[in-house]
Amino acid sequence: MAGCLAARVLADRFESVTVVEQYERPGPGERRRGVPQENHVHLLLVRGREILEAFYPGFVAELEALGACSADLSADIRCQHYGLWKDRWETGICAHYCSRALLDRVARERTERLAGVRFAYGTKAVGLAAGAEGRVRGVRVAGARPGELEAELVVDASGGGSRAAKWLNEIGFRAPSIETVPSRLGYASRIYRRHPEFAGRWKVLLLLPDPPKTRRLGVVSPIEGDRWMVTLGGCHGDYPAPRTEDFLRFAKELPSGELHDVISRAEPLSPVSGYGMRGGVRIRFEHASEWPAGFLMIGDAISRFNPFYSQGLTVCAMEADALRGRLERGADPAGADALAVQRAVAAASEPAWNAAKSEDLRFSADGARPIRLRLLHWYTAHAARAAAVDREIATRSLRVTNFLDGADTLLGFSSASRVLAASVARSLESRRPQT
Numbered sequence: 001m002a003g004c005l006a007a008r009v010l011a012d013r014f015e016s017v018t019v020v021e022q023y024e025r026p027g028p029g030e031r032r033r034g035v036p037q038e039n040h041v042h043l044l045l046v047r048g049r050e051i052l053e054a055f056y057p058g059f060v061a062e063l064e065a066l067g068a069c070s071a072d073l074s075a076d077i078r079c080q081h082y083g084l085w086k087d088r089w090e091t092g093i094c095a096h097y098c099s100r101a102l103l104d105r106v107a108r109e110r111t112e113r114l115a116g117v118r119f120a121y122g123t124k125a126v127g128l129a130a131g132a133e134g135r136v137r138g139v140r141v142a143g144a145r146p147g148e149l150e151a152e153l154v155v156d157a158s159g160g161g162s163r164a165a166k167w168l169n170e171i172g173f174r175a176p177s178i179e180t181v182p183s184r185l186g187y188a189s190r191i192y193r194r195h196p197e198f199a200g201r202w203k204v205l206l207l208l209p210d211p212p213k214t215r216r217l218g219v220v221s222p223i224e225g226d227r228w229m230v231t232l233g234g235c236h237g238d239y240p241a242p243r244t245e246d247f248l249r250f251a252k253e254l255p256s257g258e259l260h261d262v263i264s265r266a267e268p269l270s271p272v273s274g275y276g277m278r279g280g281v282r283i284r285f286e287h288a289s290e291w292p293a294g295f296l297m298i299g300d301a302i303s304r305f306n307p308f309y310s311q312g313l314t315v316c317a318m319e320a321d322a323l324r325g326r327l328e329r330g331a332d333p334a335g336a337d338a339l340a341v342q343r344a345v346a347a348a349s350e351p352a353w354n355a356a357k358s359e360d361l362r363f364s365a366d367g368a369r370p371i372r373l374r375l376l377h378w379y380t381a382h383a384a385r386a387a388a389v390d391r392e393i394a395t396r397s398l399r400v401t402n403f404l405d406g407a408d409t410l411l412g413f414s415s416a417s418r419v420l421a422a423s424v425a426r427s428l429e430s431r432r433p434q435t
């Protein structure tokens with residue numbers, strides 16, 4: 001995804017853009033080896049969708065024509081979080097649900113049609129070609145036509161497996177430091193035929209953890225072809241193995257039996273796929289003292305997030321949009337502005353990284369969390385509980401998690417007073433004698 005979006009932006013500035021992809025162009029319905037995460041639920045957040053629509057006018061209509069389903073993020077979602085079922089009503093904040101493969105296909109086909117853009121499939125990038133005076137002058141490739149592709153600017157969009165640190169070392173640069181947030185998470189997913197019985201009740205069933213007590217999630221999410229993508233996951237080692245019996249057992253052990261009920265009745269259409277990840281990783285470009293002109297990184301190559309928060313694709317879009325902004329203002333990543341542009345691209349994903357990191361640390365022991373973070377966790381847990389019943393807080397939370405507003409929205413007086421009022425009301429309610 002990041003490669004297509006970068007190509008889309010660069011095509012406005014450069015005469016020709018080549019997208020180098022290690023595998024062959026996928027045929028219809030073919031699983032892609034380079035993107036194994038596509039076998040799991042992929043939600044494109046609202047900000048990400050807005051950017052994709054701006055980059056490729058008609059993108060959303062094309063998704064819908066190919067079977068993506070629009071869902072109001074409150075009215076159409078049956079969601080349990082912090083042990084509470086959320087109230088549901090029309091917010092007008094809608095997301096499109098489909099498979100990751102479909103999102104990538106539409107973005108890829110739109111990018112392939114751009115003037116000046118060409119795709120080199122079956123071509124693997126294996127290193128950088130160094131030019132004079134500490135600049136990159138191309139990329140070394142293996143595959144059908146091994147050799148060197150000369151370029152004014154090389155963009156690494158090779159995802160979480162990026163070898164940029166090694167490549168930089170090979171041409172005499174010290175790679176920037178990295179930050180990690182261990183979370184040892186795993187997903188297991190299976191595709192089912194959508195069962196008509198549930199159609200009128202909800203479009204998405206979402207069971208989120210009650211942290212730090214529980215670390216598991218489960219989601220039934222619509223994808224094209226009248227199917228459901230069902231994903232179960234958890235962190236700190238608490239996730240299912242990619243085996244049918246483990247999948248069903250894990251679903252049964254979730255705090256609500258609803259998801260298990262759904263998959264017990266629906267017809268499975270695929271085997272169970274698994275995915276494991278050690279945790280979040282982010283390159284800290286602000287600590288970089290040197291950086292070659294003519295080289296940029298984008299997408300998962302810069303940072304990989306805990307997928308619980310559905311941020312990765314939107315982050316790719318926000319970074320590409322930041323690159324577009326810098327280029328429009330005349331910055332030259334192929335020359336003196338290389339590090340400044342790289343920092344601006346990475347800065348676009350800083351809010352997402354901070355939010356994901358903060359949530360991941362919620363599962364750490366008290367002693368490992370500074371007092372400020374513990375206070376933030378206390379407050380945001382109460383905000384999430386308030387969002388189950390308070391429509392204003394729920395709407396503000398949706399706008400923040402979809403990157404339509406900044407996190408400050410939930411921290412101001414007006415939000416804090418509502419969150420605390422909801423918390424007091426819940427506490428009084430729980431003390432009322434049961435009849």
Ligand SMILES: Cc1cc2nc3c(=O)[nH]c(=O)nc-3n(C[C@H](O)[C@H](O)[C@H](O)COP(=O)(O)OP(=O)(O)OC[C@H]3O[C@@H](n4cnc5c(N)ncnc54)[C@H](O)[C@@H]3O)c2cc1C
Pocket residue numbers: 001002003020021022023033034035037040041042043044045123124125126157158159160161187275277298299300301307309310311312313314315316
């Ligand atoms: C289980 C799981 C669930 C997720 N769910 C969501 C979600 O709900 N919402 C969301 O927004 N994000 C989600 N994400 C994150 C999302 O998948 C990533 O953020 C996104 O794929 C990043 O895109 P990318 O283009 O940077 O990298 P990738 O999608 O990994 O693409 C990298 C591409 O580079 C190619 N490549 C790699 N190395 C080379 C090389 N040397 N030469 C040539 N080509 C190469 C690969 O073949 C591939 O095509 C999830 C991630 C996981 C693991």
